[in-house]
Amino acid sequence: MSVSRVMRRLLRLRTVVHMTESDESSKKKPGLGVALGIAIGLPIGAGAGMLLFDNVGVGAALGLALGVALGAAWESSGRGEKSE
Known part of the structure; x- marks a missing residue:
């Protein structure tokens, strides 16, 4: 050659x-909304759990669940795109 x-x-x-x-x-990269929801919800939930429940674990779990739910909802909205 x-x-x-x-x-x-x-x-x-x-x-x-x-x-x-x-x-x-x-x-658009899939899973980005969920990842951002986890990254934001976990520390906010941990802080709220420390202040409200005197238990960081409970607050972190609630923040994680809320972050995943909101991130998935934001991702599925698609900003004007058709959802699958």
């Missing part, structure tokens, strides 16, 4: 990989 043939194949492969990455990055 000549060097020019190898270079053409590498350039073609790079173009295909680049197109795939840009297509993937433009799509």
